[in-house]
Amino acid sequence: VEVEHAGERAKITFLDTPGHEAFTAMRARGAQVTDIAVLVVAADDGVMPQTVEALNHAKAANVPIIVAINKIDKPEANPDRVKQQLAELGVVPEEWGGDTIFVPVSAKQRIGLEDLLEAILLVAEVQELKADPNAPAQGVVIESKLDKGRGPVATIIVQQGTFKQGDAVVAGEAYGRIKALVDDRGNRVPKATPSMPVEVVGLSAVPTAGEKMEVVKDERTARQIAMEREQRHRQEKLASQRTRVTMRDLNRLIREGEIKELLIVLKADVHGSVEAVRTSLERLEHPEVRLRVLHAAVGNITESDIMLASASNALVIGFNVRVEPEAQRVAEQERIEVRTYRIIYELVEDVKAAMLGMLQPVIEEFTLGKAEVRAVFNLPRGTVAGCYVTEGKMVRNAEARVWRNKQLVHTGKLHSLRHLKEDVREIAQGYECGIMIEGFSDFREGDIIECFEKREVSRAGQAIGQRSAVGVS
Secondary structure (H helix, E strand, C coil), rough: CCEEEEEEECCCCCCCCCCCHHHHHHHHHHHHHHHCEEEEECCCCCCCHHHHHHHHHHCCCCEEEEEECCCCCCCCCCHHHHHHHHHHHCCHHHHHHCEEEECCEEECCCHHHHHHHHHHHHHHHCCCHHHHHHCCCEEEEEEEECCCEEEEEEEEEEEEEEEEEECCCCCCCCCEEEEEEEECCCCCCCCCCCCCCEEEEEECCCCCCCEEEECCCCHHHHHHHHHHHHHHHHHHHHHHHHHHHHCCCCCCCCEEEEEEEEEEEEEEEEHHHHHHHHHHCCCCECCCEEEEEEEECCCCCHHHHHHHHHHHEEEEEEECCEECCCHHHHHHHCCCCEEEEEEECHHHHHHHHHHCCCCCEEEEEEEEEEEEEEEEEEEEHHHHEEEEEEEEECCCCCCEEEEECCCCEEEEEEEEEEEECECCCEEEEECCCEEEEEEEECCCCCCCCEEEEEEEEEECCCCCCEECCCCCC
């Protein structure tokens, strides 16, 4: 929308988010992207749950708020009630001594719209909202879709800099070269400047709404960044998947800082068995592992036991009981391990093994190889140490230390390894190679480069203690 303000023409971009309760995520994104939030409240309905939610989004985004009280033309309109309700939520009108501008409007009768536009420009002036069109181009994906004729299309709001046709861009895991920029009226434009909404055509995939889009040096760089993000996202997704406790896969157990906790749902045939098994389990102790019987009861293992274990990520252990068919089905579906026993000793020994598997593994260093620096080359891509491998092997991307006269000079990643101008993954003893180490260039002839890696070492050899039972007569 073009508006005249202080004798100059100004443009305001409105990002309209639906008010329906189903569009929570869209309202959250809108609040994060905007410079000013206009909270539209109907004068007849007053503050609704979605109003409170939208208000909280705006507060969380730390953006200034203007309240537009709509439908003031309706007979049942009550603007003062809206002001009172919002004041109770911490949004106090200026005329009541607060710092929030309230503008009564009627979209249907077009009453107060000029006042609302003027209020927006006034807040923008007070907040000194400015963007540099010459800065590195950056925007936010508001919406995205797969268009049948154009392929992946992203609608963005430009936050800074200028997007131009032909620019290489990356947005999350999508990348490409801009083939076309389409403005809000459907016209192709050669460039997009700050606060301008445009559709970007030419991406490799449909980016996720809310992702940052930025211009990079070239399409190769864009592809590399996108692939690294995709790989990181895949790893994070795998790490975030709910890990189920199993006795066979002992390292996949709940971590609680340095204290580990093994939760158990226990079922037994009679009350005496429940007490005996529970006592035996609770007497197991180790300074780094905590065992807790979450639930103990008499009877077969039922579906409700499995659901409890699923919710709390626990092991299900049965003594002299069976697993009901429906419980077995749910356990397989929820990937919950269920174990049944007829001998207490075997039960306790298995749990001991589980606790041992939960211990934090020891991290130890293993030397892979050593190389002596025999020449130093200062090349355009960086300083390269010409080396001769004297022990073991040198491995690219392994950790490396630089030693000089038996003194440690630097520790970093061995990020480049070459042999006869060819990039290699590793080089063995007796061969020459060129080495570059991340963050280090002060190589000297005679330096020793030590290549090493860190490995987890099992601690299953440690003993689990058992508290002795104290008899009381």
